Amino acid sequence: MTRDEQGLDRERDAILAALRPVVDSLAATFGPLCEAVLHDYRSPEKSVVAVAGSxxxxxxGGAMSEIGMRVLARGERATDEWNYLTRTGTGRLVKSSTTVLRDSTGAVFGALCVNLDVTAVSQAQTLLAALAGTDAPAEAPVTPFGNDIDAVVDAIVDTQRLRHGRGWPELDRAERLALFRGLDARGVFAVRRSVEQVATRLGISRASAYHYLAQARETETAPEPTPKGEHP
Structure with a gap:
């Protein structure tokens, strides 16, 4: 590591240290339905360096989620995402905001995330909509996340595979490329060793996974729409 790289690492550490009290203050301000999470993307497998609320x-020490993978994949093109809705695997509706952290060179190295459980608010809104005879709110997408990054990657692969409705052997070449394109769009391949993990999950060889990923990135077909509203 060069002296400049060491200096940037110290700068990033200082930014994260300054934000740790902010994590606690956010959760304290918004109460038990709020969770604030501070991520250091230099270590994707254990990116959570501070958390308050649940x-x-x-x-x-937990891993980044799908949105963190997408931030890494976008690199300098990453942007803040505020006030988006998603649903946890247990059915809780969550409103979230993600603020990307950059060092003095503009490089992304982490994120400050806030998650607010709005399940009760949504239930009341649905009830009022039914009484008023209007449409209920649109269903928010389910976001795979966890403290283990392997579990997050597996969940994303399974979700993407279910979108095609058939197993890998039944997919034609275009569908296989679309599957890999979708995984790439969701940031899965920004994680180290993820290609090997995807290959194992799909039951194919590592060489085949690398081949399909390369072909998916070369194709001129537009990427599949990335689900909106994943929370950190």
Whole structure:
């Protein structure tokens, strides 16, 4: 590591240290339905360096979620995402905001995330809509997340595979490329060793997984729409 790289690492550490009290203050301000999470993306497998509150079950030392993978995949093109809705695997509706952290060179190295459990608000809104005879709110997408990054990747692969409705052997070449394109769009391949993990999950060889990923990135077909509203 060069002296400049060491200096940037110290700068990033200082930014994260300054934000740790903010994590506690956010959760204290919004109460038990709020969770604040501070991520250091230099270590994707254990990116959570501070957390207050418990909405998604995150713990210090836990892995990044799908949105973190997408931030890494986008690199300098990553942007803040505020006030989006998603649903946890247990059915809780969550409103979230993600603020990307950059160092003085503009490089993304982490994120400050806030998750607010709005399940009760949504239930009341649905009831009022039914009484008023209007449409109920649109269903929010389910976001795979967890403290183990392997579990997050597996969940994303399974979700993407279910979108095609058939097993890998039944997919034609275009569908296989679309599956890999979708995984790439969701940031899965920004995680180290994820290609090997995807290959294992799909029951194919590592060489085949690398081949399909390369072909998916080369194709001129537009990527599949990325589900909106994943929370950190």
């Amino acid at each position: 909405v998604t079950g995150r713990e210090v």
